[in-house]
Amino acid sequence: MKKGFKHIVLLFVILVMGCSKDASIEEEVIEKKIFITITSNTSNASEPQTHSSFTIRLSESLDTDVTVFYTVEGNATNGLDYNEIPEKATIATNTLSTEIPITIINDSESEEIETVKITLDRVDSEIVKLGTLITASINITNEAEEFLLSPSEARFYVVNPNATPETIALFYHLNKIARTSFIIGQQDAFSSFFDDASGISDMKKTTGNDPGLLGSDFMFITDDMNNETSGNWFYNQEQTIKSNAIEAYNKGMVNTFLWHMREPYEGDHFYTSNMTDFQKTNAFKSILPSGENHAYYKSKLDKIAKVCNSLIGNDGKLIPIIFRPFHEFDGNWFWWGKDYCTPQEFIDLWRFTVNYLKNTKGVNNMLFAYASDRNFNTDAEYLERYPGDNYVDILGMDNYGDFNQGDMGLTQVNAKLKILTSLAKQKVKIAALTESCFFVTPGTNEPIADFYSKNLYNSITENDVKLGYMMFWSNIKESYCVPTPSHSNANDFILFANKPNTLLQNELPSLYKLPN
CATH class of the missing domain: 2.60.40.2030 (CalX-beta domain)
Incomplete structure (x- = not known):
């Protein structure tokens, strides 16, 4: 090789290597953008x-x-x-x-x-x-002048035109309460306690008053193993649940029922994590009117109707309840979740359920709550599976996860509840935070400072959010959603409960009578 040519080749290699290095640096800078x-x-x-x-x-x-x-x-x-x-x-x-x-x-x-x-x-x-x-x-x-529902108009806005006067009155009062206040409730407040300390509700232990709303579940009532005999554990649970609902009504409280219905093939589970692929794929479709398990589903609705028609208060009146079926339908942890049925299938079954209960079984003491989880950010997303105004009285949201996400999560809670508030105003419905909690397990998951009086309260009241009620989940032996007096955040909960627009049992109006 000639010396001059060798120098030229060497220079070319250096230039190429230099260019390659510069390009690498440039790509690195771009990646950091x-x-x-x-x-x-x-x-x-x-x-x-x-x-x-x-x-x-x-x-x-x-x-x-x-x-x-x-x-x-x-x-x-x-x-x-x-x-x-x-x-x-x-x-x-x-x-x-x-x-x-x-x-x-x-x-x-x-x-x-x-x-x-x-x-x-x-x-x-x-x-x-x-x-x-x-x-x-x-x-x-x-903003247009707000429509204020009058007592005489309330019967025109409930789903069931044959609803009892007490049920219509409950709808009216929840609508009115939402303008200025909200009711505080808890699931299983009379039967499930932190550290199994039974007796009065944990909320009453801390505040001196029961919650204004009691949450119950049709799960044990409709269980395949409930044979309605006195020695049967499931039947005994049914009697306890009915007794608690009657006690709540006699105290002037609100009763709401959800339904952790077991899948219809084996009747064992409601969480998809415990189900076979076949069960997950077919459970919901099988209880549609054309499905193989539709008669089974109707038998469960028959049981619900029987119980609802047997709930009688001390005043001799049928006790109104809020029924919240297929809750958290926008998740995939339940077999009625979005991964296991189409929006139209969900709508069809919801409409069948409402019509069967009110028209076929004559259940006239029921309001119907449509409650998603937190997986929406727009009206359209929330309403994707909405069965229509003629089938829903209450627009709800269950939300646990956003409360664990710091300030951004609290902002998201508020924005979603604002969507519910606006839709409820448009449709003359009631907005509600139908389930929520920050679970505290002493020694493992510790309280958040000012969670109740600031984080929770601000997220459900700011930006003109208006709710008829919110409900905490159950306290159990190891964990709590509502602190008892010995816990470090008890005073924070008392501050929350003493806010001027929060209502416990002692502060409720007469919910089951329409004003003149």
Whole structure:
């Protein structure tokens, strides 16, 4: 090889290696780029007090603060139509997002729709780049005057036109309570206790008063092994559940029943984790009107009807109950969950269930609660399996997981309950947090400071959320949702229960009589 040619080849290799190295460095820099976006948390806000917010979010958190600058536009005036917001925001170290609240100012004037629009301009970080969503907007409207349900109108809005006067009265009072207050309830409050300390309810041990609502379950009542004989364990459970429901009614409380129905093939389980693939795939479809287990399903509804028609209070009246079938249907842990039936199949069975109970079996002391879990963020997602206004009295949500997610989780709880509140207002229904809890297991899972009086209370009242009731899950021997007096968070629960708009049993109005 000639010397000159050798030098040329060597130079070429060096250049290639250098270029390759530079390209690798460039790719590394590109990989480190993080994107920032903005979204509106609701598309609408309204006067006088329905607020909203924007969320600015990073695709990956950083170990330093990130400041983003943006332009505020729209025909809504910053500082006049909503509380003034600056033209920059900071995402704190090791966090993913920050909120820009849009707090509406009521100017008492009827106006066209106004808009606030935010466009991201630049970021004070070389590795943070603007993403594809850099503009978001919120419309501000004038909220229509709220419809206030009157006692004489209540019977036109319940699902069952033949509902008893007491059931209609309960619907009316829950609707009215939701405007200013909410009832605090607990599942199995008269039969399940922390450390098995039976007697009065754990809530009464702590606050001096029973909950305003008692939760019960049709599970043991409809069990295949309930042979309705006095020595039968399941039948004895049925008698206890009925006795507790009667006690609650006689105290002026609300009764609500859910149903952990066992799958129809073996009658053993309701959690899909304990079921065979065949059972999971076929259980729900088999109890549809055309299914092989439909007659079995009707026999279980017959049992529910029998029990409901036997619940008589000291006043000689049928006791109204709220029935919450197929709860948490947007999850997949129950065999009636979204993975095991189509939306239309769910709707068909719900409608059959309501019609069979009220029309065929003559159950006239029942309100019907449609309750998802937390797996929705829009009206459309919540209503995907909604059977229609003629089949639902109460719009509910069960939510445990969001309460374990810090401030962002609490914001999500509030936003979801706001969806329920708005839908309930539109449809003349009642919104409710139908199940919730932060489970405390002493020595393992410790209390969260101010959980009841701040975290829970704020998330279910802020942003004009209006609920008829909320219900804690059961206390059991090892864990509690409601603390007893010896627990460190008992005072926090007392603060929650003593809020001016929370109602325990002693604070309830006469729920089963319509005002004149």
